[in-house]
Amino acid sequence: MKSIVFLYAGFENTHAFDALFSSQSAFDRVLVWADKIKDVCGIVVAVCGKTYACVSESIEKSGVKAQIIKRDDWSLGNLLEQMAASCSKNGASSVIFSMADRPFLDSTLTDQILCEHEKYLSEYTFADGYPLGFFPEVVDSGTLNILSSLSKDKKLSDSPVDSGSIYSVIKTDINSFEIEAVIAPRDFRMLRLDFSCSSKAKLLSCKALFDSALNSKIPFDSLSLSELAEKTASVQQTVPAFYNVQICGKYSSSAIYNPLFASDKKLYEKSSSNVMSLEQFRALVSSASDFSESAVIGLGFWGDPILLPNLSDYVQAVLANPGLSVLIETDGHAVDENLAAKIKSVAESLCGSEKSGGKITWIVNVDSASAKKYGQIHGNLEGKSFESTGESETYFARSVNSVSTLEKYFPGDVYPQFVRMKINEDELETFYRFWHGSESPSGGKVIIQKYDSFCGLLSDEKPADLSPLKRIPCWHIKRDMNVLSDGSVPMCRECVYSNIVGNVFSEGIEQVWKKTRDFVRNHIECKFDEKCGACDEYYTYNF
Numbered sequence: 001m002k003s004i005v006f007l008y009a010g011f012e013n014t015h016a017f018d019a020l021f022s023s024q025s026a027f028d029r030v031l032v033w034a035d036k037i038k039d040v041c042g043i044v045v046a047v048c049g050k051t052y053a054c055v056s057e058s059i060e061k062s063g064v065k066a067q068i069i070k071r072d073d074w075s076l077g078n079l080l081e082q083m084a085a086s087c088s089k090n091g092a093s094s095v096i097f098s099m100a101d102r103p104f105l106d107s108t109l110t111d112q113i114l115c116e117h118e119k120y121l122s123e124y125t126f127a128d129g130y131p132l133g134f135f136p137e138v139v140d141s142g143t144l145n146i147l148s149s150l151s152k153d154k155k156l157s158d159s160p161v162d163s164g165s166i167y168s169v170i171k172t173d174i175n176s177f178e179i180e181a182v183i184a185p186r187d188f189r190m191l192r193l194d195f196s197c198s199s200k201a202k203l204l205s206c207k208a209l210f211d212s213a214l215n216s217k218i219p220f221d222s223l224s225l226s227e228l229a230e231k232t233a234s235v236q237q238t239v240p241a242f243y244n245v246q247i248c249g250k251y252s253s254s255a256i257y258n259p260l261f262a263s264d265k266k267l268y269e270k271s272s273s274n275v276m277s278l279e280q281f282r283a284l285v286s287s288a289s290d291f292s293e294s295a296v297i298g299l300g301f302w303g304d305p306i307l308l309p310n311l312s313d314y315v316q317a318v319l320a321n322p323g324l325s326v327l328i329e330t331d332g333h334a335v336d337e338n339l340a341a342k343i344k345s346v347a348e349s350l351c352g353s354e355k356s357g358g359k360i361t362w363i364v365n366v367d368s369a370s371a372k373k374y375g376q377i378h379g380n381l382e383g384k385s386f387e388s389t390g391e392s393e394t395y396f397a398r399s400v401n402s403v404s405t406l407e408k409y410f411p412g413d414v415y416p417q418f419v420r421m422k423i424n425e426d427e428l429e430t431f432y433r434f435w436h437g438s439e440s441p442s443g444g445k446v447i448i449q450k451y452d453s454f455c456g457l458l459s460d461e462k463p464a465d466l467s468p469l470k471r472i473p474c475w476h477i478k479r480d481m482n483v484l485s486d487g488s489v490p491m492c493r494e495c496v497y498s499n500i501v502g503n504v505f506s507e508g509i510e511q512v513w514k515k516t517r518d519f520v521r522n523h524i525e526c527k528f529d530e531k532c533g534a535c536d537e538y539y540t541y542n543f
Contacts, residue, residue, distance in 0.1 A: 004042040004092040009100035010074035015197040016101035017054040026103040033105040042090040077157030084144035098136040101197040122180040129184030133195030134222040200293035208234035233520040240481040244298040249274030274485035289321035300329030329363040332402030340409040369430040371396035404441040425463040455534040473523035474538035
């Protein structure tokens with residue numbers, strides 16, 4: 001059986017051509033891998049205008065024979081059509097597909113996948129249990145035509161191409177396809193690693209794994225590299241994906257799960273006067289953009305950002321950096337049409353009306369399905385619940401109505417949130433059924449959030465223990481940076497205002513971030529200090 005190799009290099013933003021792997025780029029290494037595959041009757045590389053020159057240069061330098069197909073509007077639909085056409089032109093019975101920015105594609109694992117594909121007359125074959133980036137997908141030539149039609153029927157045809165594009169079509173009618181998988185000896189998926197060079201974070205992870213493998217003199221096979229990645233801090237922690245920034249320390253109401261209201265109002269009194277100046281914030285997000293390249297900037301760290309009269313200026317400061325997006329968390333009490341319209345206008349002016357979607361995400365803390373329960377959970381700043389003051393109906397309505405207002409301007413990007421606790425567990429199903437429905441004010445978007453006791457600062461109000469049987473390294477210390485209004489950085493959100501590791505204004509983001517690497521190493525080695533040992537947020541995940 002003959003196959004073609006189809007490599008996708010039609011990406012707009014990538015580090016596929018950065019020569020960081022012993023003077024080779026990721027794409028150079030992909031070409032070497034493709035040229036080694038047996039019974040291949042052609043190599044095809046899909047490119048766009050931004051990648052054409054780099055691909056041509058690499059192919060010429062390598063001496064590998066490959067056809068380049070260029071277009072500037074690659075989508076899932078035309079990718080499937082082109083793959084089918086290339087198979088037909090080359091007389092191939094299957095296509096071996098991979099993104100073109102994967103420096104660790106494993107030749108031996110590829111042979112195993114091809115063997116399984118042929119042995120079981122599969123329509124789609126892949127590997128399962130390994131981190132992404134070590135293996136290609138193999139698709140039967142006839143199946144490509146079916147997938148092309150199916151993508152149109154399921155309205156996926158115009159979707160952008162990414163590493164999961166082909167499977168995204170298959171799973172819409174998964175029982176109609178013969179699928180085989182080569183299973184890893186161990187399941188490494190919990191590492192959530194993607195060894196491609198599609199972002200700076202992933203590039204740094206690949207570089208760290210490459211260097212560690214060379215230094216350790218281990219073979220570059222999928223299992224050895226997976227095991228090495230599992231125990232290497234520099235592979236798992238690269239640059240922050242989420243910056244949680246305190247721009248305003250005030251709230252319009254209190255919540256029983258907010259630690260700032262847990263003890264004598266002291267923490268809230270400290271927080272309420274805290275404001276990060278716009279000038280400081282601009283400098284911070286500019287540095288975050290330079291350091292992380294792409295990240296989410298959260299504006300709800302110990303304060304409700306919509307209480308800032310010039311919030312739109314802070315949003316503008318974030319979106320002025322193309323790789324950054326905004327997360328705004330609020331109780332919704334102060335949301336109105338003017339606020340929503342003003343922030344929407346900022347997004348459209350910087351990103352364009354078509355690309356502004358997804359650049360701003362809203363979370364509204366609703367937490368209940370009834371006004372009475374809402375009043376028990378939320379209260380005024382004097383510590384009195386809304387139920388006891390008779391204001392439950394008013395504030396519950398404001399919170400719910402804010403979702404409708406925001407959804408009008410930010411369709412698909414507004415999430416009502418339910419912090420799951422003993423006190424509201426009886427309303428969880430009602431809340432979910434209402435908000436998850438497509439006709440709900442949020443259009444079906446909803447978040448069920450786990451209760452956090454902040455390492456025992458608050459009483460344990462979890463209705464169920466969802467933690468894994470085996471402790472894993474904390475996602476938050478690997479991916480999040482929390483910044484207080486004065487630039488101080490706590491080790492993590494659980495520390496609230498304590499355990500400061502540095503200050504981004506005086507030291508810079510990179511230097512402060514480096515100080516957290518030892519925490520990651522300790523977690524990998526299952527060494528936990530008193531606070532980390534008492535924490536159960538380690539398995540939750542932001543971005």
